[in-house]
Amino acid sequence: MTTVTPSPLLEARGLTKRYGDTLALDTLDLSVGAGEVYCLLGANGAGKSTTINCFLDFVRPDAGSAMIGGTVAAQDPIGTKRRLAYIPETVMLYSNLSALENLEYFATLATGGRPVRAELAQHLRTAGLTDTQLDQRVGGFSKGMRQKVGIAIALAKGADVLLLDEPTSGLDPKASNEFHRLLGLMRDRGAAVLMATHDLFRAKESGTRIGIMKAGRKVAELRADEIGHADLEQLYLTHMHD
Amino acid sequence: MLRTIASKEYRELLRDGRFRWAGGIVAGLLLVAGLAGFIAWREQAAQRDAAQATMQATWFNQPPKNPHSAAHYGLWAFKPQMPLAFVDRGVDPYAGTASWLEAHRMNEFRFRPAMDATAAQRFGEWTAAGVLQQLIPLLIILLGFSAFAGERERGTLRQLASLGVPTATLLRGKALGVTAALAVLCVPAAVIGAALVTMSSGASGLLRLGALSTVYLAYFGVILTVVLVVSAQARSARAALVTLLALWAANGLLVPRVAADVAQAAFPTPTAREFQAQVQRALATGIDGHSPRGARADALRDSVLRTNGVSSVDSLPFNYDGFAMQRGEEHANEVYAHYFAQLWDRFGQQDRAQLVGTVVAPVIAVRFLSMGIAGTDFGQHRAFAEQAEAYRQEFNRVMNHEIRDQARADESFSYQADSTLWRSIPAFTYEAPSLGHALATHTVSLMALGAWLVLAALLVRRERRIEVA
Numbered sequence: 001m002t003t004v005t006p007s008p009l010l011e012a013r014g015l016t017k018r019y020g021d022t023l024a025l026d027t028l029d030l031s032v033g034a035g036e037v038y039c040l041l042g043a044n045g046a047g048k049s050t051t052i053n054c055f056l057d058f059v060r061p062d063a064g065s066a067m068i069g070g071t072v073a074a075q076d077p078i079g080t081k082r083r084l085a086y087i088p089e090t091v092m093l094y095s096n097l098s099a100l101e102n103l104e105y106f107a108t109l110a111t112g113g114r115p116v117r118a119e120l121a122q123h124l125r126t127a128g129l130t131d132t133q134l135d136q137r138v139g140g141f142s143k144g145m146r147q148k149v150g151i152a153i154a155l156a157k158g159a160d161v162l163l164l165d166e167p168t169s170g171l172d173p174k175a176s177n178e179f180h181r182l183l184g185l186m187r188d189r190g191a192a193v194l195m196a197t198h199d200l201f202r203a204k205e206s207g208t209r210i211g212i213m214k215a216g217r218k219v220a221e222l223r224a225d226e227i228g229h230a231d232l233e234q235l236y237l238t239h240m241h242d
Numbered sequence: 243m244l245r246t247i248a249s250k251e252y253r254e255l256l257r258d259g260r261f262r263w264a265g266g267i268v269a270g271l272l273l274v275a276g277l278a279g280f281i282a283w284r285e286q287a288a289q290r291d292a293a294q295a296t297m298q299a300t301w302f303n304q305p306p307k308n309p310h311s312a313a314h315y316g317l318w319a320f321k322p323q324m325p326l327a328f329v330d331r332g333v334d335p336y337a338g339t340a341s342w343l344e345a346h347r348m349n350e351f352r353f354r355p356a357m358d359a360t361a362a363q364r365f366g367e368w369t370a371a372g373v374l375q376q377l378i379p380l381l382i383i384l385l386g387f388s389a390f391a392g393e394r395e396r397g398t399l400r401q402l403a404s405l406g407v408p409t410a411t412l413l414r415g416k417a418l419g420v421t422a423a424l425a426v427l428c429v430p431a432a433v434i435g436a437a438l439v440t441m442s443s444g445a446s447g448l449l450r451l452g453a454l455s456t457v458y459l460a461y462f463g464v465i466l467t468v469v470l471v472v473s474a475q476a477r478s479a480r481a482a483l484v485t486l487l488a489l490w491a492a493n494g495l496l497v498p499r500v501a502a503d504v505a506q507a508a509f510p511t512p513t514a515r516e517f518q519a520q521v522q523r524a525l526a527t528g529i530d531g532h533s534p535r536g537a538r539a540d541a542l543r544d545s546v547l548r549t550n551g552v553s554s555v556d557s558l559p560f561n562y563d564g565f566a567m568q569r570g571e572e573h574a575n576e577v578y579a580h581y582f583a584q585l586w587d588r589f590g591q592q593d594r595a596q597l598v599g600t601v602v603a604p605v606i607a608v609r610f611l612s613m614g615i616a617g618t619d620f621g622q623h624r625a626f627a628e629q630a631e632a633y634r635q636e637f638n639r640v641m642n643h644e645i646r647d648q649a650r651a652d653e654s655f656s657y658q659a660d661s662t663l664w665r666s667i668p669a670f671t672y673e674a675p676s677l678g679h680a681l682a683t684h685t686v687s688l689m690a691l692g693a694w695l696v697l698a699a700l701l702v703r704r705e706r707r708i709e710v711a
Contacts, residue, residue, distance in 0.1 A: 056404055058710050081406030092397030096257045097250070108246040110405040153401075163404075 008033045009083075009161050009192035010055065014064030017050050017216075024050045026216040027064065030194075032209075034160065037183065037193040039203035039224070041236055042213035048196035050216075052163045055194070056086060068161055082110070084161040085154030089169050091146040095139030099124055099149050102138055107156035120156055126185075127152040128178055144175030151182045162186055164195040168202060180206045204232050212239050243407065244415045251419020255385060261423060268373065268381045269427040276329065276370040276431060280438050283328035287442075290320045290339075298669050306658040309641035310567065316344035317637065319630035319670045324617030325439055325447030326454060330371035332618025341627065343634035343670075345641070346571065348578035350514070370435075371612050374458050375605050376494045378428070379465045383486045385423060386469035389416045390708060391482040400710045409708050413474065417466050417702075424462065450677055454615045460691055461608045467698035474708045493603040501599030501606060505592040511585060524577045542569055556651045563654035564646030571638050578631070586624050593620060600690040607687040607694075614680045614687075621683045625675055633670045640667060 008031035015028040025047045032038040040048045053059040054066040057077035065072045068080040093102045100117070103124060107115045124134050127148040138146065147167055154162060164183075168176040176199075183206055187193055197203055203210050204224055210232070212220040219239050227235070255261045297318045304312060321339040342349050393399040402412065432455060439447035469486055476482035512520065526535055546562065547553060555562035593610065600607040613619035640663070649657035681688065 058400070058403065078406045078408055081404060084404070086401070086404035088397070088400060090397065092401055094250070094254060094398060096254050101250075101253075105246060105250050106401065106405060109243060109402070109407050112243055157405075 009069055010038070010194050011067045011070075012051065012054070012064065013067070015051065015054055015061050015066055016063040017047075017054065017059060017061050023216045025054070025061065025064075028213075028216070028218055030211055030218060030221070032192040032194050034190045034192050035187055036208040037187050037195060037206055039207035039210045040194065040196045040213055041198070041200065041203055041210060042196075043240060045215075046213040047216040048213055049165050051213075052086075052165050052194065052196055055084070055161075055163055056081070083159060084163055085110075085150075085157050085159035086163045087147065087150040087154065087165070087167045089166045090143055091150030091153075093138045093141070093146060093149055096137060098135045098137050099129060099141070099145075099152075100134045102149060103152050103156060106153045110153070110157040115156060120152075123152040123155040124149065126155060127182060142175075144171050144178070147171065147175070147179055148182075151179070151186075154186065160191050162191050162193040162195075164193065164197075166196055166198065168197070168199060176202065200233055200236060201229065204229055212236060214239055243411055244418060247407075247412060247415025248418035248422060251389070251416050252422040255419065255423040256426070261385060264381055264384050265423070265427050268377050269431065271368075271377060272370060272373045272427070272431045273434070275368055275373050276435055276438070279328035279331070279369055280442075283323055284442065286339075287323040290323060293318065293340075294320050294669075301667070302661060302664050304661065304664050306660045308655055308657055309644040309659045309663060310345065310655065312659070312664065313345035313638050313641040316342055317634075317667075317670065319343055319626075319633060319672075321623075321626050322672055322674070324622075324674065325443035326450050326616035327618050328438070329369065329435065329454065330612045330616035330618055331369055332613035332616055333620050333623050334618050337620065337623045341630045343630060343637065345567075345638050346574055348575075348582065348631055348634065371609075371616070375461075375608060375612070378424070378458075378462060379494065379605075380490055381427075382420065382424065382462060382465050383469055383483070383490055385420045386416070386466060387473055387483045387486050388479040389420070389470055390474040391476045391479040392473075394710060395479055399708070403708065403710045409474075409705050410702055412708075413470055413702050413705055417470055420466060420470075421462075446677075450615050450617070453677060453681070454612060457608060457611045457615065457691065460695055461604060464604055464691075464694045464698050467701055471701045471705060474705055493605050497599045497603035498596075498606055498609070501596040501603070502592075504599075505595035508595050509588050509591040511588045511592070517581065517585060521577060521581050524581065525574055528573075528577075538573070539566070539570075542566060558651070561646050561649040561651060561654055561657075564642050564644070564649060568639060568642035568646065571635070571642060575635050582627075582631075586620075586627075589620055589624075594686065597686050597690065600687070600694075604691060604694045607690040610684050610687040611681075611691065614684045615677065617674055617680065619680070619684075622675055622680065626672055629672055630670065637667050 010030075010032040012028050012030045015025050016023075017025040024045075028047070028051060030038065030051075040051065042048050050059060051066075054061050055068060055073055057066075057073045057080070060074055065074070067073065068083055071080050073080045093099075094105070097105065100121060103120050104115065104117065107120060121131075121134055125131070129145065129148055129152075133141075133145065138149065141149070150167070162183075168179050171179060180202055183193065183195075187206075187208075195203075195207070204227070207224040210222055210224055210227075211218050212235070220235060222232075222235075297320075301315075301317055304315065307315075319341045321334070327334065338350070388395075390399060393402065432451075436448060436451055439451050468489065472485050472489070473479075473482045476485060511517075528534075528538065543555065543562075543566070546558065546565065547555070550558055552558055558565075596606055597610070610619065614621065644659055644663055645654060645657060648659070675683075
């Protein structure tokens with residue numbers, strides 16, 4: 001009897017990217033399936049953001065491919081982006097528009113339809129905004145509140161792939177905790193999540209698998225439930241000092 | 243999707259204080275320029291009508307006098323105010339709007355406001371066309387320079403690009419949003435313009451206004467596309483703004499001036515003094531320079547005597563002086579026609595040469611089209627001058643033939659005609675070229691503007707990938 005393995009929602013095959021003399025990505029292979037949270041750890045310049053940018057087709061790889069749902073992102077950037085949601089370090093929004101107006105705008109563009117305002121408001125509430133914040137212009141929003149709007153965009157889009165680039169960097173512990181609660185919500189809905197982060201603790205808590213990157217290469221990969229916090233930290237530091 | 247992007251751009255622009263200020267100022271200037279132009283246009287039209295009526299009455303009510311004296315007394319031809327001259331005064335302030343028609347001479351045009359202008363007017367006359375050609379593009383730059391570059395700097399472009407919106411859709415949506423914001427300023431101005439034109443000129447004016455609006459909309463479309471494409475390519479909003487301001491200065495100020503100077507150098511025209519000297523020389527010695535006036539007169543007299551079989555002009559069956567004056571008039575007409583055609587052809591060559599500049603500055607094509615549709619371009623000035631000259635020649639012919647046919651040989655300059663003769667000269671009426679004819683004379687400008695539109699469309703289609711960081 002053979003087991004059919006479902007094709008991963010996110011897959012990098014031999015992904016290579018060079019900026020001048022610098023090798024940003026060196027034949028990277030990774031895959032993330034539905035309901036998985038894959039955390040990419042690594043120092044600045046390790047290639048975490050470049051990996052995410054390749055999946056977003058913001059960066060074209062020199063070799064290899066970044067695929068979403070089996071489709072190469074560079075070959076069908078519009079189609080692959082329709083399936084994903086992206087949350088950067090700071091979700092940048094239109095400061096002249098309210099939270100609801102921002103969500104309405106991004107959700108309409110993402111889905112191509114006309115989303116129901118009440119549903120959008122509910123997504124914002126689910127993400128943790130209060131009713132009074134929905135109609136406030138986001139110009140005065142804190143970073144944490146902006147990240148919540150980013151989560152609401154992902155919820156409204158119904159994305160099955162999430163690309164997160166250090167989304168909790170700079171958030172206070174409460175906001176960070178809240179963010180990871182929402183991440184768990186997305187994972188439980190079957191989303192494949194690829195998150196670049198420096199936060200070892202959160203990677204261990206929220207991640208399904210953890211990849212450690214150094215100088216564009218994946219130097220280690222392990223299941224989050226197979227390693228303790230202390231061991232992960234030790235492993236990470238060992239690789240960083242090599 | 244397009245509507246969503248456009249609607250958001252529009253909403254953001256309206257909430258932007260910079261747009262409200264800049265837009266308010268430009269709309270105010272457009273309104274003031276349009277209304278002031280219209281008031282001046284109406285006053286000038288009234289003055290022209292009054293002068294025309296006074297001149298006509300004075301001509302009709304001349305006391306009995308010799309027809310040749312009447313020919314020297316002369317008539318005025320006043321150029322009618324074209325319906326859209328209040329939007330674009332074109333060459334009128336420089337070329338003049340009235341011509342004194344008299345015996346022997348084809349006079350240059352008079353009443354050229356540019357001659358009385360202050361030094362400040364060297365920077366250009368403040369007209370609605372000036373606002374449309376210079377300030378609206380500047381406003382479009384202010385509205386659109388950060389459309390992409392600003393979003394890139396703020397980081398929203400990454401968010402937007404991650405959604406899977408095709409770049410061309412984004413570009414078109416932003417263009418629509420800026421257009422809608424511009425419409426808030428321009429539509430009321432167009433409605434007021436249409437009301438003024440309807441009041442003053444009726445349907446024919448509206449047709450011209452429609453054509454003029456189409457040309458300016460196409461021009462704004464080209465400018466907007468260039469603004470958005472530069473914004474999409476620029477590394478920062480500041481770089482986009484600096485680049486676009488440089489392009490604006492090149493398009494509106496530098497290239498048209500250089501093109502005019504190059505055209506003048508390539509096809510030089512004589513100074514007024516040189517021109518008059520050429521004409522006087524040709525009048526004296528013939529166009530070929532070998533037919534002195536005296537010899538021509540002798541040859542004419544001998545020929546007439548021989549043809550009629552008489553030995554003295556007193557024996558001719560008509561007044562020889564009237565006959566000879568008409569022949570002299572016809573010779574002068576040939577000389578003036580030759581030199582003015584040469585001069586005007588040169589102006590035409592200069593205009594065509596300037597159009598080369600439209601390769602980099604679409605405003606040059608727009609200027610020619612704007613003047614052409616407004617009826618104030620050089621071609622229509624020439625049409626008026628030629629009709630006025632034809633009228634001058636005809637009324638001189640009538641005066642000379644009156645002497646030839648009615649005066650005895652010894653009363654060439656004492657014979658007197660009365661108002662019956664004056665009234666036989668119909669009032670001068672100018673048949674302005676139709677809109678179609680005016681546009682046909684600017685085919686190259688139309689094609690140039692069309693080419694810019696095609697280029698704009700290609701730029702939008704080609705803009706497939708925008709750098710997000």
